[in-house]
Amino acid sequence: MLIRSLEIFRAVVDTGSFSAAAERLHTVQSNVTAHIKKLESELGAHLLDRRNPVVATPAGRQLLAYASRIVELHDDALARFRPGGEPLGELRLGSMETTAAVHLPRLLAAFSRRWPQLAVHLRTGTSGELIEAVRAGQLDAAFVAAEDAGEELALRPVFRERLVLVGARPLPAMPERAELLRTPFLAFRQGCGYRRTIELLLAERRVPAPRIHEFGSLDAIVGCVSAGMGLAVLPASTVAQYRQRFDLHTLPLPDALGQVTTVVATPPPASWSRALEVFMDSLPVPEDAGPTMKEVG
Amino acid sequence: MLIRSLEIFRAVVDTGSFSAAAERLHTVQSNVTAHIKKLESELGAHLLDRRNPVVATPAGRQLLAYASRIVELHDDALARFRPGGEPLGELRLGSMETTAAVHLPRLLAAFSRRWPQLAVHLRTGTSGELIEAVRAGQLDAAFVAAEDAGEELALRPVFRERLVLVGARPLPAMPERAELLRTPFLAFRQGCGYRRTIELLLAERRVPAPRIHEFGSLDAIVGCVSAGMGLAVLPASTVAQYRQRFDLHTLPLPDALGQVTTVVATPPPASWSRALEVFMDSLPVPEDAGPTMKEVG
DNA sequence: CTTAAAAAATCATTTCCAGTGATAGAAGGG
DNA sequence: CCCTTCTATCACTGGAAATGATTTTTTAAG
Structure with missing residues (x-):
């Protein structure tokens, strides 16, 4: 059973016509027929009653429930990965205690205001532990001391x-x-x-x-x-x-x-989720020591 | 994106290995690699970190949530259509008022005891209305008077x-x-x-x-x-x-x-859902008039 | 009843890709 | 260091998705 077939099936029920479904999905009518026939033979039941308009049979109605949910999930998944798409899900962060206390409150508050649908998990620990957790895939990103950062993780300074x-x-x-x-x-x-x-x-x-x-x-x-x-x-x-x-x-x-420099350690950017992507975007770019010095007064 | 690819992806995360996933799914490792690479290129993100064991990246974890749900729905759908599979969902029945009052209480009670996960909807109306509703796909089956039954619906006597x-x-x-x-x-x-x-x-x-x-x-x-x-x-x-x-x-x-003979009108058996199938199985086979006469005494 | 129009089924053909098996290369363990 | 285990790459094959043309069926109108 192909997602494509379910998509076509849904379009047929929706439009009430094989031809209209073909047009909507930018394919040809014979292809629609073939997909439906394949579904019907796979499931061993007639799914559609070929009248005008086409109507789903009892078995077809059952499949429709599944088809809708599967196609929706599929579209959702694609949307979530599309650049610029709405990030969803959760973001598992790690941080040293001091950073969590000093810098993250403001940062996370602003972030979660900007992306309210993202659930942020924050875990604290030593730089070593956090680095290991990111490596093991238990965390998406961790705020650690620059010196402790290891190999094979992407590092980006955030606080100097x-x-x-x-x-x-x-x-x-x-x-x-x-x-x-x-x-x-x-x-x-x-x-x-x-x-x-x-x-x-x-x-x-x-x-x-x-x-x-x-x-x-x-x-x-x-x-x-x-x-x-x-x-x-x-x-x-x-x-x-x-x-x-x-x-x-x-x-x-x-x-x-x-x-002291605090860096964010993450897996390589190519493997970032959209959620992690927007989080990294939201991080401040640290200025040189100069301005920070000024604040010291 | 193919359901098959998601199934393979899930197996890889599950087993922590491309080869093990291939074995579990009775295919070859190169095929697993190909599917994962295709997913990664479609979504534009690395999904798996190839170490030992293989671990999902942040993007991969996101996809995993979708993959699991889609594969589960897919398996569910197949199971629901497999002969002998557990019927699920709802059954929309129609009945003449007298039949509903006289025969259905016992019948439906027994049926719903046997198939507790099936939700039965019962609507009453005249034979003509009900026949039309079955034809239009609004009902799965209807108890109607034998004389009123029309063409193109499957009829089966149940009460004589x-x-x-x-x-x-x-x-x-x-x-x-x-x-x-x-x-x-x-x-x-x-x-x-x-x-x-x-x-x-x-x-x-x-x-x-x-x-x-x-x-x-x-x-x-x-x-x-x-x-x-x-x-x-x-x-x-x-x-x-x-x-x-x-x-x-x-x-x-x-x-x-x-x-008087009451029949059940349904779409053709080939288009029955599993739910409708087991319902039709549960219906009594009417004896000839003889035994019924005896009851009259 | 006949006819015209629309829609689905059928078919031959092309194109694409999932799956295979062999092999090369990378990573770990003893 | 070798040997094992794992993933990547490649050429190939079979099957099926997609296409376009055509036939058959259905529907509505005259």
């Missing part, structure tokens, strides 16, 4: 950040080692990029076993920092958002540590 | 009835004209065969403008007759059922009037 040290009082320069030793730090929980940056920063300055409070909430971190509880390492753009509500002071980290 | 005159007192012979003149009759409403029989019977005996009460309920008719309200004309087999509950006396009508 300047990390800054954040505190409640002015930070004219990097605090002395003595001060760092007695300063607590606030960070997201283990496995996140920014937290690792803190550890590297302090290790460079020979600060052993730093006290690091782990908060799951960005608001909590910022609030506590502004209350003088300690220091934090955060993306400059994020801090900028909080400037209006909190009294915060920042100090850019040295380039080697303070320059 | 002896009509009897029913009263509350013994009816050794047909009542005199004088008595008929003052006797009310009870019948189903206009348009029904039995009622017409009453009118013919009385016309033969030159009884003008008979008083005919029209009841919609068989129970009401039988009850009122047994209470002495008047006479009725009913199928003998029906009266037999009520003998236990009511004190009824009967007199067979003369052959010309009393012999």
Whole structure:
């Protein structure tokens, strides 16, 4: 049974005529006859009563229900793959925790407003886990740290950040080692990029076993920092958002540590679904470090 | 896009291998490759990631949803037409009112118990209307009076009835004209065969403008007759059922009037759906008048 | 009843493609 | 490293989808 045959069958029932169906489908009447006869012999039942107009028999009516649904699904499937077609279905995304907290809320909100029929699934994890999930086909795309990205996946930078040290009082320069030793730090929980940056920063300055409070909430971190509880390492753009509500002071980290790039890892573009295609289109193109620096102020 | 291609695609995703899919579908691996490549070129996207095991790309996962549904529908449709296959869907029946009241309750109850997944629609009307509806494809089958059945429809007798005159007192012979003149009759409403029989019977005996009460309920008719309200004309087999509950006396009508045959009118058997097929199978084969006569007693 | 017009069936022919089998090349496992 | 296993490629074949011309059937009108 060919979809083509069902399409023709449907057209005949619709138009009530073999010839009209042929015309509608841009083929010839004898071809329509042949398809119908083939269907009838395959199913072992007369499907159409050849009068004027042609009418479906009981068996034909039964087939019509199937034919309609199958042809509809077929057309839908084609439409979904046609460039410019409406994307449907779901989009399975992965993200590092910090990115999920800092950048995705705005981005996903805008995206789902633009494509309300797309269901977005978001899963968080470490860069390594996420990369593996994309490779295994469990995720469509993942936001990961540039350094962790592996081979055979398409990578595209989306966020280029300047990390800054954040505190409640002015930070004219990097605090002395003595001060760092007695300063607590606030960070997201283990496995996140920014937290690792803190550890590297302090290790460079020979600060052993730093006290690091782990908060799951960005608001909590910022609030506590502004209350003088300690220091934090955060993306400059994020801090900028909080400037209006909190009294915060920042100090850019040295380039080697303070320059972080987040990339989106996906399978090769040729295998993207329409949903993934429009999602990738919706992602920001990261500007050079310059403008980001400006925001830091 | 061929259903066959979708079937193959599904098998590949399922088994995780082109070769295994080929084996499962009893074809060769090169054929599987060809089908997948054709799909990919038609849709303009890579659908499968050729690793071990083969995994669907984002685009492939999208197609998989469609492929599954289409292949399932296809298999369902085939199964529904296969002789001996489970009938599904609905059965649109038509019936004269009296037949619907007298014979169908038992018959349809048994039928729907045997085939619970079939939805039965029953519409009542005159023989002429019903025949036309079957011809037009609006009904799958109709119970009509044998005399009214037309050409080009398949007819099969199902009920052969002896009509009897029913009263509350013994009816050794047909009542005199004088008595008929003052006797009310009870019948189903206009348009029904039995009622017409009453009118013919009385016309033969030159009884003008008979008083005919029209009841919609068989129970009401039988009850009122047994209470002495008047006479009725009913199928003998029906009266037999009520003998236990009511004190009824009967007199067979003369052959010309009393012999009625109900037939089922359908399109030609070759165009029957499976549902209609099993329904026709479930219908009783009418015995000759003999046994029916016996029931009259 | 006859005739004209329209529609479906039939048929010969062409074209295309699903399926086959053999082989080459790529990826993994011991 | 070899050997196995998997997919891609290729030439070929059979079958059937599509085509155009023609016949047969049906329908409506005169």
